[in-house]
Amino acid sequence: MGKRVVxxxxxxxxxxxxxxxxxxxxxxxxxxxxxxxxxxxxxxANESAMQWFKDNVxxxxxxxxxxxxxxxxxxxxxxxxxxxHNLHEQIYTDIIQAGKHLLGEKPFGIDRKAxxxxxxxxxxxxxxxxxSSSEFxxxxxxxxxxxxxxxxxxxxxxxxxxxxWHSSDLDPTKPINWKRRRATNGEYGCMGDLGxxxxxxxxxxxxxxxxxxxxxxxxxEERPDGRGGAAPCETWDNAILACEVKRAxxxxxxxxxxxxIAPGHANTxxxxxxxxxxxxxxxxxxxxxxxxxxxxxxxxxxWHIVDVPYKSAYGTITxxxxxxxxxxxxxxxxxxxxxxxxxxxxxxTQPFYCALPEETAGSHRIFTAALDSxxxxxxxxxxxxxxx
Ligand SMILES: NC(=O)c1ccc[n+]([C@@H]2O[C@H](COP(=O)([O-])OP(=O)(O)OC[C@H]3O[C@@H](n4cnc5c(N)ncnc54)[C@H](O)[C@@H]3O)[C@@H](O)[C@H]2O)c1
Numbered sequence: 001m002g003k004r005v006v007x008x009x010x011x012x013x014x015x016x017x018x019x020x021x022x023x024x025x026x027x028x029x030x031x032x033x034x035x036x037x038x039x040x041x042x043x044x045a046n047e048s049a050m051q052w053f054k055d056n057v058x059x060x061x062x063x064x065x066x067x068x069x070x071x072x073x074x075x076x077x078x079x080x081x082x083x084x085h086n087l088h089e090q091i092y093t094d095i096i097q098a099g100k101h102l103l104g105e106k107p108f109g110i111d112r113k114a115x116x117x118x119x120x121x122x123x124x125x126x127x128x129x130x131x132s133s134s135e136f137x138x139x140x141x142x143x144x145x146x147x148x149x150x151x152x153x154x155x156x157x158x159x160x161x162x163x164x165w166h167s168s169d170l171d172p173t174k175p176i177n178w179k180r181r182r183a184t185n186g187e188y189g190c191m192g193d194l195g196x197x198x199x200x201x202x203x204x205x206x207x208x209x210x211x212x213x214x215x216x217x218x219x220x221e222e223r224p225d226g227r228g229g230a231a232p233c234e235t236w237d238n239a240i241l242a243c244e245v246k247r248a249x250x251x252x253x254x255x256x257x258x259x260x261i262a263p264g265h266a267n268t269x270x271x272x273x274x275x276x277x278x279x280x281x282x283x284x285x286x287x288x289x290x291x292x293x294x295x296x297x298x299x300x301x302x303w304h305i306v307d308v309p310y311k312s313a314y315g316t317i318t319x320x321x322x323x324x325x326x327x328x329x330x331x332x333x334x335x336x337x338x339x340x341x342x343x344x345x346x347x348x349t350q351p352f353y354c355a356l357p358e359e360t361a362g363s364h365r366i367f368t369a370a371l372d373s374x375x376x377x378x379x380x381x382x383x384x385x386x387x388x
Contacts, residue, residue: 004035004342009076009100011067011091013044013053016082016105016133021057023331030335031315033349035342037078037334043070067091071098078341081105082133084184085192089114092130093121101129103337106196107367108132108360110186115364122357129341131354134200136164136269138332140308140324141282141290142201143352145271148292149205154275160245160254162202162271164194165262169220169237176223182234189216189236191367194258196360197269202254203359209243209254213379214370219261237261241370243382256366267326288323313352314339361387 008024010017020039027036042053043064050063064070070079071094078101081091088109095102096118109115122130136142148154168174178184179193186192216236225231238259245254262268270283279293288307295301309320312328314335339348365382373380 003033006035006037006338006341007040007075007077008037009041009043009070009073009079010039010053010082011043011070011079011095012082012105013042013046013049014082017042017044017049017080018052019327019330020080020082020334021053022327023334025057026327026331027335029316029318029331031317033314033335033339035338037338041070041073041076043067068094071095071100076100078102078129078337084178085110085186086184089117092118096121096125096128096130099125099128101341103131103133103334103354105133106355106360107186107188107192107363108196108357109364110192111188112364112368115361119357119361129337130357131337131340132196132357132360133333134196134355135326135329135333136197136284137201137204137352138312138329138336139269139282139284139287140311141287142271143312144290144308145273145280145282146201146204146352148278148280149201149273153278154273154280155277156250156275157252158274158276158279159252160202160207160271160273161256162198162254163257163259163269164197165257165259165265165268166194167260167262167265169260170263172220172223174223175226176231176233180223180231180233180235185235187235187371188367189239190258190260191216191236191239191241191370193260195239195256195367196355196363198256198258199363199366200355200359201271202256203355203362206247207245207254208362208384209241209366209382210246211244211379211381212366212369212373213242214373215240216370216374239370241366243366284326287325313350358388 024037038059041062044050079095080103082105092104217238219237222230222232241256243254268285272281281291290308291305293303310318310322310324312332336354369380369382
């Protein structure tokens with residue numbers, strides 16, 4: 001099958017820029033897709049960050065230190081942008097105004113104001129496809145839970161819990177980086193870093209919290225500054241958000257947590273939904289296992305644990321008994337984005353699309369209310385004014 005090539009520019013050649021390059025190189029892993037990304041141009045303000053691309057990505061023809069040069073390149077159809085949060089507003093709006101499709105990294109703006117500026121640029125350029133990176137819902141267990149929600153399997157929802165936990169910051173000797181500074185990471189701290197991952201599925205399901213009570217904590221106060229001294233860690237390490245979801249048909253509590261310091265966790269993303277007729281749980285801690293508990297009145301309450309097959313949104317060459325991992329979820333997310341660029345949302349090969357700008361806007365409304373809640377020690381109403 002001849003594949004439609006989507007020529008990409010990458011802005012930000014750090015950790016995530018390389019993950020995309022690796023996924024793009026592995027598109028042959030996907031079965032029966034008629035498209036593939038090709039990275040033709042890269043940009044990083046730090047010249048040396050692009051060396052890895054020059055060494056490993058033969059399709060790269062140009063490397064720029066100014067992203068405006070990349071945007072002026074007519075061969076670039078779509079852009080992946082993975083830069084610190086303080087740069088999202090300016091660079092994302094410039095990408096959109098240049099008419100390039102964009103997969104941007106979360107949180108899609110350092111704060112609500114920046115997120116709204118990006119949304120305004122999207123409204124002015126409706127022909128451009130703009131989506132946010134969020135890969136965990138592509139794990140097979142998460143895909144199955146999304147199907148169960150769409151089928152209305154849970155009955156009346158009793159409660160929902162979702163979180164993203166890691167422990168990389170438990171080590172106080174880990175040097176400071178931009179993610180611990182308010183100017184580059186934002187006042188949201190761990191919520192901006194990790195929160196869209198947690199909210200992507202709840203937003204997709206329409207579970208918009210009416211109000212939130214937030215508990216935010218800083219655990220490690222300062223870190224080595226790399227010059228023999230110490231620098232203050234200015235951002236929140238952990239956040240627990242107790243939310244109330246009120247819908248026409250039902251009302252339930254939803255507890256969301258984002259933790260940079262959760263001892264023993266590497267990159268644990270999870271969702272648990274308990275309902276009167278069905279409950280389910282998936283965690284990347286046990287990426288092969290999916291737990292479910294069907295219930296009929298008077299019946300037994302027994303959890304069923306199955307090894308989920310390697311079956312995400314897009315088919316692959318991998319046998320069903322093999323394990324699915326982080327880089328597989330990134331590959332699936334990239335397939336969904338390219339599918340939408342090539343075919344449009346209504347004609348995608350499968351129906352699960354990447355996180356929408358509106359879903360990032362929902363996350364900003366919740367994080368903004370959470371900051372207010374922590375400051376005042378009270379439950380704060382989430383402002384959904386103007387958001388569908
Ligand atoms: N989806 C995920 O799982 C995931 C994981 C980690 C980070 N992220 C997100 O990805 C984004 C980047 O994070 P990262 O961990 O890759 O950071 P990083 O620090 O590893 O890389 C960022 C790169 O941006 C470059 N940069 C800075 N200013 C620039 C400019 N003006 N023009 C071009 N390049 C510039 C830096 O030199 C650096 O190479 C953030 O939004 C972060 O929240 C997402």
